[in-house]
Amino acid sequence: MLHTLAIANYRSLRELVVPLGQLNVITGANGCGKSNLYRAFRLLSETALGGAVASIAREGGLPSVLWAGPESFAKSVRRGEHPVQGGPRRERVHLRMGFAGDDLSYAVDFGLPSPPFGSFGLDPEIKRECIWHGAVLRKANAVVERHGAIVSTRGERGRWDVIAQHVPAYDSLLTHVADPRIAPEVLLLRESIRSWRFYDHFRADTDAPARQIQVGTRTPALSHDGRDVAAALQTLREIGDGARLDEAVEDAFPGARIEVTVKDGRFGIEFRQHGLLRPLSQAELSDGTLRYLLWIAALLTPRPPELMVLNEPETSLHPDLMPALARLIENASERSQILVVSHSTRLIAALEPCKQSEPIRLYKDLGETHIEGQGRLDAPPWHWPER
Template sequence: MTLTLKGFTVRGYRSLRRISYPVSQLDVFVGANGVGKSNLFRSLALARAAADNSLGRELAAEGLRSALWAGPRRRDEPTGLELSVDLAAAGAAGHFRYEVSVGFPAPTAGAFPGEPQVKTESLSYVTRARAHRLVDRKGASVMVRDGSGRPGDLDIDVLPSETILGRLEDPANHPELDQVRRTLLEWRLYHDLRTDPASPLRRPCVAVASPTLDADGSNLAAVFATLSQIRQDTADLDRVIDHAFPGTRLVSEAEGEARFALTYPDFPNRLFQAAELSDGTLRFLALAGALMGYRLPPFIALNEPETSLHPDLMEPLGEMIVEAARRTQVWLVTHSERLAAVIARSGEGAVRTVVKAEGATTVEGLTLMRTFRDEDD
């Protein structure tokens, strides 16, 4: 059973001094350049990285000093990064809360200089009455509860830069932790889908049933072939492509290798292979694969999907996003007011404006109680 993302909190990451956001089925974030919209997207990627045990590596690649909040701090405000996600099963009385904090190693720690270290990590089941701690890590000390609910110390070889979420793979004894990890691993965050000549989007791929587009788009041809040959239904995909490029038709095949091509109304007998397509056309097709696959992941995040697309493509792109949000949760960060307007006109989801106040990124109208002033009114 997959879990739905109900809330997300990040403190101390780049321009995100502290923000706690109530996630809905479709969240759209717009705002001027430099207000920190992409930091919201990247912090989601860090939450997923905790699940595949690459959180330390991701922060090291950014440079921990660069990744941390650089603004003023109160004396009691810790130096470090904190992430928290709330995940719930449909109809459940409570929800899971996964929290992790990362900072610099202690001077005596056996670590590389500046290497990110997990300071605390926990998984709780939260109800109105209480928060029941299932996993609790403080430095090298790790407490876990077994299947009967009894607490005990965990004897596991885990480095300070590793997460328990990504390291402890024991679904039989720790099913809740496994459920949270599997849910986060199924998330797909799409950013900078490459369209250069060497892009994976332009290459054939292994012909194997592919219900979901990979993060780099490398199985796009197989995603299309799965719709046409496994599901044997491309009506919605064909409609979107015709809306975006009138008279154009997608052709896919999967014999040994999966590949796709387009036919244009001016050249009905000529197949234009992926390697020949324009950057904008290829990017739109990749977004169609991400949003219209046979099986969508439990959560999709898109960062500036409008890049390299003609403005006239915002309508079909917006319609795809709205339709996808009826099947899964979608988080969209965009510069395009036109794209946001398409979604707003649909009446689906929430379109929010991202702003900066005293150097800190926030969402207009968001309160400290994880509600919005307009909703409170």
């Protein structure tokens, strides 16, 4: 389980250290930084897939995602006595992200390339990476370090051995160092991050992949866009908890049940409801009904991941469905660590009684995102690797 998520200089997240529990509910007013936190977390996961630099480029490049305010605020500015003003930069340009887990922890530092820049002068480079044991980085508990293109691992008697010398600046060490004999921590951490699942705004429009009949294969994990929802539900019924699937449908739609049809290897959904003479296909379902079936497939997965992140799962759902959705999420949190980003008061209220629920309310001050009630001494301890 992750205990701490740290982000620095990503949009409104100038310096945010978030404590995490088993079930985390991120909330706050519009524009407070909830989406930035979700996107930063997803960007962090891209390091293990080799796509972090490309993801930053899709957001407009490093200059577009960096914190746009001053490096620090004077007390008089916070009191409103003076306007916000910039000054000469004292720190290097960097975008830093990391997390602390039960065993292994990780941090990565992105920066601008060193001159001469060439044609890719704004292409972000990975300047520093570090893997360590425990919650807080110290010299004694670091096990793998990257400085520029050189990766070293702590060997016998605490000696550092170079294991890679030419790692491209646009790639993480997680994608280049995978020898379990030399650096088993890299392999374990990479596979752990790759197991994370992110679900963000399932489409339910007429042309949505989830409305189309698809060729089905065994699907223990629903795809991010839900295109294989029928196969995922059938997999859940055959190798997962089929009774819980039926209970989840009944909980949200009393008297209803679903069946998965298979014809020539193509899977479809039939939704049977009391009072109707025929079942409804997935193409006929309302947006809310289809999205709820997608959440059932995602949250009752027979192969639960270590971490699941849900971004605004309440989208298109009727407020009366929030208690049933909350019960689905609570059930999933018994098998996976869950992070929910939401602004639905009904869903948040339904999740509050959960024993493992950790509410995290964000707010913004002078353009910077903070955690409500978190003072300087309340944040989890965290140290960034030095360049």
